[in-house]
Amino acid sequence: MVGEQGQPTVLVIAYYFPPMGMGGVQRIAKFVKYLPEYGWQPVVLTATPSAYFAFDPTLLEELERRRIPIVRTPGDGLPRWIRRRFKNPQIGAPPEWLETAWRLWSQFRWIPDRAIGWKPEALSLGRRLLREYRPAILLATAPPYTDFLLAHELAAAAELPFVLDYRDLWVGDPLRRYPTPWHRRRNERLERAVLVRMARAVVPTRALKEELLRRYGDLLEHEDIAIIPHGYDAEDFAGLEHLRPPEERFVIAHVGTFEGGSPQATLQAIAQFLERHPGARRHMEIRWVGLVRPREQRMVKELQLGDVVRILGYLPHREAIAQMLQAHVLWSEAHVPLRSPGKLFEYLGARRTLLVCAPAGAIRRIAEESRAAFCAEPGDVATLRRHVEELYERWRQGELPVPSEDYVAQFERRRLTGELARLLSFHAAL
Secondary structure, three states: OEOOOOOEEEEEEOOOOOOEOOHHHHHHHHHHHHHHHHOOEEEEEEOOOOOEOOEOHHHHHHHHHOOOOEEEOOOOOOOHHHHHHOOOOEOOOOOHHHHHHHHHHHHHHOOOOHHHHHHHHHHHHHHHHHHHHOOOEEEEEEOOOHHHHHHHHHHHHHOOOEEEEEOOOOOOOOOOOOOOHHHHHHHHHHHHHHHHHOOEEEEOOHHHHHHHHHHOOOOOOHHHEEEOOOOEOHHHHOOOOOOOOOOOOEEEEEEOOOOOOOOHHHHHHHHHHHHHOHHHHHHEEEEEEOOOOHHHHHHHHHOOOOOOEEEEEOOOHHHHHHHHHOOOEEEEEOOOOOOOOOHHHHHHHHOOEEEEEOOOOHHHHHHHHOOOEEEEOOOOHHHHHHHHHHHHHHHHHOOOOOOOHHHHHOOEHHHHHHHHHHHHHHHOOO
């Protein structure tokens, strides 16, 4: 079916979607935002969230202004006893023990993930949307991988192609622990069934593509998987060009969570730098924007950095962008090679110097190719301390490097959505 502007329709399946906040919703929300500019009318099938770490209504308002059809199931599949536990739907950063226990229980109890409880009502709504909008193709983003199962079943029923957008690996995710071999085999069978039927998979890095080909080489060929990296939205920075870092203080900012990486080594490096250069203490400020867990707050206290580290908490996306622009250096912890933190690409969009703690791999290479990054292996306190010393001295001299415009431009969200649109047009039932 064609939309109001004569555009073909793509049914987008995304359990995590605004007003949910944090990095997991950014990629698909920006694709949805810009697809109409390339001749596609997106219709979003999503949940009504009952509890989540953080919410950002401004991300939803951006799409509503563009009149994107967003259709929600009444619930999100969370068990009733969990919904009763949280009176406030924004639960914040849970204690470590609760977060660990919840992850282990979820992976034992639900296959492939806790969103499987959402699947029945999502299937029912999805069938209605197929009849009403008659899409030419489906696009599902994951995690949660229940989204892929939904796309598989709905597409099969309507005899339509579907595209899978992997933000992270499914079976091969290093942060995903299977409680038994049976759980792993079951997930692998589900993933195989989806990959056999899909039209194309999209991944953010070459490392993810190579891992899928390694694991499912009997099913997949190189052309079955396209690489579309994470990016930044130039419109998010519009009107903020006047923001600058303060002249009297050297500001390092971390925006986002420390999932898959600990700030311990970098904080130790900063503490050692300040011990060697006590006069720098009154000129230095570390800003944390995002959910900060109790263990990370303890690190600050144990290293006696309470007067240097300023915890701002979770902020709406545009306010987080403003904080990036008001920092001299943007700091990233990306310790897991097969994970791709989307925030790094917004750092590039801010045109600031980068401090990146990451192993050799795609993320480190992207940072290094910017020619504005100071990189170190996770846990390498000595190298990180030397980087902090050099960054501080370059700040004093006004010589901090920034990424080139040509390099940054390749990661602009509007441009990247054009690549997705061409892929959809190639496979769509038009």
